[in-house]
Amino acid sequence: MSLVPKKPAAGVDNTARRTWDKDEFREKAREREKQEEDKDGEGPMDARKRKRLERDPLHQGMIVERSQLKQRDYQIDLAARLGKTQVVGLNMPLSQQAGYYCSVCDCILRDSQSYLDHINGKWHNRALGMTMRVERSTVDQVRKKLEEVKEAKKAGNKDEDYLPDGIDKRILEAQQAEEREREERKQRKLEKKAKEREKEREEEADGMDPDMMALMGFGGFGGGKK
Amino acid sequence: MANRTDKSAATVHGTNPQNLVEYIVRQKIYQTVYWKESCFALTAESLIDKAVDLKAAGGTYGGQRKPTNFMCLILKMLQIQPDKEIIVEYIKNEDFKYVRLLGAFYMRLVGRPLEVYQYLEPLYNDYRKVRVMTQEGKYMLSHMDEVVDDMLNKDFMYDIALPRLPARLALEKAGTLDARISVLDEEFDEGAIEAEAADAAQQVAALNEELRG
Numbered sequence: 329m330s331l332v333p334k335k336p337a338a339g340v341d342n343t344a345r346r347t348w349d350k351d352e353f354r355e356k357a358r359e360r361e362k363q364e365e366d367k368d369g370e371g372p373m374d375a376r377k378r379k380r381l382e383r384d385p386l387h388q389g390m391i392v393e394r395s396q397l398k399q400r401d402y403q404i405d406l407a408a409r410l411g412k413t414q415v416v417g418l419n420m421p422l423s424q425q426a427g428y429y430c431s432v433c434d435c436i437l438r439d440s441q442s443y444l445d446h447i448n449g450k451w452h453n454r455a456l457g458m459t460m461r462v463e464r465s466t467v468d469q470v471r472k473k474l475e476e477v478k479e480a481k482k483a484g485n486k487d488e489d490y491l492p493d494g495i496d497k498r499i500l501e502a503q504q505a506e507e508r509e510r511e512e513r514k515q516r517k518l519e520k521k522a523k524e525r526e527k528e529r530e531e532e533a534d535g536m537d538p539d540m541m542a543l544m545g546f547g548g549f550g551g552g553k554k
Numbered sequence: 555m556a557n558r559t560d561k562s563a564a565t566v567h568g569t570n571p572q573n574l575v576e577y578i579v580r581q582k583i584y585q586t587v588y589w590k591e592s593c594f595a596l597t598a599e600s601l602i603d604k605a606v607d608l609k610a611a612g613g614t615y616g617g618q619r620k621p622t623n624f625m626c627l628i629l630k631m632l633q634i635q636p637d638k639e640i641i642v643e644y645i646k647n648e649d650f651k652y653v654r655l656l657g658a659f660y661m662r663l664v665g666r667p668l669e670v671y672q673y674l675e676p677l678y679n680d681y682r683k684v685r686v687m688t689q690e691g692k693y694m695l696s697h698m699d700e701v702v703d704d705m706l707n708k709d710f711m712y713d714i715a716l717p718r719l720p721a722r723l724a725l726e727k728a729g730t731l732d733a734r735i736s737v738l739d740e741e742f743d744e745g746a747i748e749a750e751a752a753d754a755a756q757q758v759a760a761l762n763e764e765l766r767g
Binding site: 397398399404409440441444445448449460462463464465467469470471473474477478481539 | 556558560561562587591592594595596597598599600602603606634636637639640643644648649650653738
């Protein structure tokens with residue numbers, strides 16, 4: 329690439345490309361716009377502009393100056409009407425038709441992305457009396473905010489561990505009940521074992537000589553038990 | 555208009571600050587629901603509320619190259635361009651790791667080389683663990699000082715091409731920056747002294763043996 333700027337090359341246009349007659353099409357566009365105008369001589373662009381100005385409080389004289397852009401204080405629920413069936417008619421008001429309805433601007437947006445873009449857009453915010461400029465924070469505000477968030481984090485942790493009143497008592501009682509059960513079960517098991525042993529002794533004794541028993545403890549067969 | 559840089563913002567590295575994020579990644583961020591819903595009309599103050607809820611740092615992930623919330627907040631900061639003192643507050647705070655990372659990354663993107671070294675090097679002493687989202691979409695464990703080291707040494711991080719940073723040596727030679735003294739230097743020095751003492755003792759012992767023998 330040379331650093332010396334080139335002059336536009338003079339030459340003959342030898343392509344077989346179609347060229348457009350700009351004046352003719354300019355005329356056509358003007359005719360079309362005239363047709364679209366109402367009886368007041370207002371086209372669709374002008375109509376939109378007029379409606380926008382009617383919504384704008386600054387133009388209507390209700391406020392003197394637009395306030396700085398603020399965050400929304402409400403949560404947007406995009407999935408509110410998702411999956412629901414509804415009967416719509418062409419003559420019904422826009423608020424009851426399909427899609428997301430913006431009450432401030434009286435318009436429908438057909439999908440969530442365009443709804444969010446509209447809500448964040450220039451005309452909607454101007455209709456709410458806000459300019460698109462955000463307030464510039466100062467260092468002190470930021471410092472305070474960091475402190476606040478730190479406090480909130482500390483306090484917030486306590487809420488997570490929050491237990492209802494009297495739960496300590498209940499926990500104790502539950503533990504005691506468990507212990508009692510365990511002991512009872514142990515007792516039962518011991519009693520069972522004792523009974524079984526007695527039964528065994530009786531059975532084996534029935535088949536054995538008392539002498540054998542005296543000699544070799546319990547069992548003649550199968551070895552003596554220590 | 556919601557995506558335009560603040561009118562009073564100064565140019566950064568010769569362009570609109572938002573241009574530091576490459577066009578395609580920027581468009582991806584603008585189209586996320588997080589940006590549209592939560593990052594609208596944020597100031598440096600209200601940004602802290604969002605930053606505190608961050609759970610990971612990272613660039614874009616997945617086949618669709620979805621940006622992380624961290625990226626969205628970085629772009630927001632580039633859009634509103636907070637003052638240097640505010641960014642220093644973000645970096646100085648010790649309670650919130652990801653707020654610190656936001657401040658450090660923003661400083662790396664926007665600050666002058668001297669300021670970058672001055673404010674990012676103290677973060678080398680912070681060894682806390684941080685969560686980083688990888689390109690595949692899985693979380694990876696890293697440490698704060700590792701991330702800061704990447705910021706100072708790599709060219710491309712979190713899907714943003716980092717502006718050129720002169721080598722530390724260049725600034726030291728110019729006299730604007732002092733040589734770096736690491737916190738670990740003392741420990742290394744102690745270790746070196748001990749090693750030397752051990753060597754000296756060994757040499758003495760060897761000489762003694764020779765003399766006797």
